[in-house]
Amino acid sequence: MFLISERLELLKKYKPLEFNRKPRTLAELARWKATEFRTFLVYVGPVVLENIVNLAVYEHFLLLYCAITIFLSSRHISVVGINIPSKFLDVFITHSVKIYGAEFFVHNVHALCHLEEEVKAYGPLDEISSFPFENYLGHLKRLVRSPVNPAAQIYRRIKEKSNITEAVSLLQQNVPQHFGQHTIGPVMSELNICKKVVFGNFTFCTKNHSSADSYFISTDHKVVQVENIITNSENCTILIGKEFMDYSDYYNYPFESSCLDIFIIRSLDNVNQFWPINKILAKCLVIPSYRKQKELVCFPLVHSLC
Template sequence: MVSQFPLDYMHLICLGVVKKILQTFTHGSHKQKFSAKMIKEISANLKTIAKWIPSEFARKTRELENLDRWKATELRLFLLYVGPVALQNYLPKKYLIHFISLHCAIRILCHETDCKRNNKYAKDLLNYFVEKCIELFGTNFLIYNTHNLIHLADDVLKFGHLDSFSAFSFESYLYNIKKKLKKAEKPLQQLHNRIVEHVACNLKKKIIFFEKPKVMCKNNKKSEELGIASYNTIHYNKFTLSTINKADQFCYLQDDTIVRVKNICLNNDNPILIGESLINPIGFPNYPIDSKEFDIVIGNQWSHSTNFDANNVTRKAVCIPYKKSYCFLPLLHSYN
């Protein structure tokens, strides 16, 4: 009976453990509580980081002053991408490693293939996280949400990666249901009628899969300069690259090289990316394992502009400012 009901990481981790940790550091009476100055500085950093969040994310980062109003998607963004960078200079090392252990474990369990291949390592990280909670935060922190983390990896082995059985998609669909209701009277009948009409009119949205990358938004000025067709946007199945928004310019190639796209061209119907590749990347500090094993790196040295085959792109890179460099993390899913 217990094993057939998987744990939902939206409520368990994002709205549960992650929010409790941040509330402990911002609102609680813990010895490591952030000062007003630290909260102000971290909030300013989160506001800056918001400009670097790609278009795949429905929500951007907000200030810590609004923590009580953060949505689950914002807490997920903080855990999987932003948190390890934003907290780097504000937490003692043992607290930072503790939080990054949770970040690393959940990134593994959210990955479509790593969730099985590195499941044992993710489980060890979660066990370490739960054990350290008592030492770092006291026994009061070890609530049922925290305890359940030790069972999460087993659910992933049985049901697939975390996003395949989380409540995020159902929570998002509530908006579509609410749009169908025009008045308070007889909501069930209204919803039934709208669904019947929807099916009858065949208005169901079709999922578009591109056999090859699709270029959009032609840039006539660039086309005249280069002598070949130039575009601002290129669509892949799970993400979009764009030269207009700086947050949408970064991607990984098949050899895990990180590229900053400067221009998108079409030569004989073959899409080409013109850009710079990241050179001499280093691993992220305080990571429980060499972060380059998970394609998470830091760097800010770029090669000269060159051409790349658009079909060689595998994933989008999420770029987050870190000191005088950038931290790059692979996009796990499409989050719209």
């Protein structure tokens, strides 16, 4: 328990902007929010648990981890298929009784065997998630200024905000927004330079501005560390960065992690290259591996996969 908590504590500085909460230790497990459990299951769990829990327990967790990760993303489903994660969940359910006892086999565990049907009927889990509704409750709470007629206050604030036209809202979502003009880092001449770009539902920063938000995986499956962000004369966003040169699978059970674009990465190139924003496959969470020094583990953020 102490080692797991220690690793969770160390991961705080690697949290991208898209993660609402920093990792907390197991001492605070009773107060974890749903998003914290999601982060553990979909991202950091394999790294945090490795070589601490029993191998059978670890591989059992990987079955659930891989299945849920695939079901979250339409791209993963199209690449891997919908039957493979279902098979992983069948094995997970069967082995859960052997590992944890019959008391572990509660309704929520049984419900996992129906996920394939739900995904076929309604789409990837991210598209039918209740997280947006839960997050919006916080937004509604901030609209209330006094205890008198809270519902009326919320209605008026929402009505005021809806005066912004739908066209403007759509434009903001699909056109990169640039922040933090600066004059450092590798550039081409006579171009606009910035520290941060917001595009759709994810944000990239230069390494000097926010290291945790400076990694992406390209459409040719290369992991890149962003050194600078520029716009050219045609207002196209270009990211300048360095590729990692050495890649290997982080795990091989229940299948190779590279099937989900999850890698151990090493050896950052010292040559800067250029990527237009349409060559980005996903933003990445990059955290240390506990196997060897200077090894990092790269996880694409599921919601940013193109």
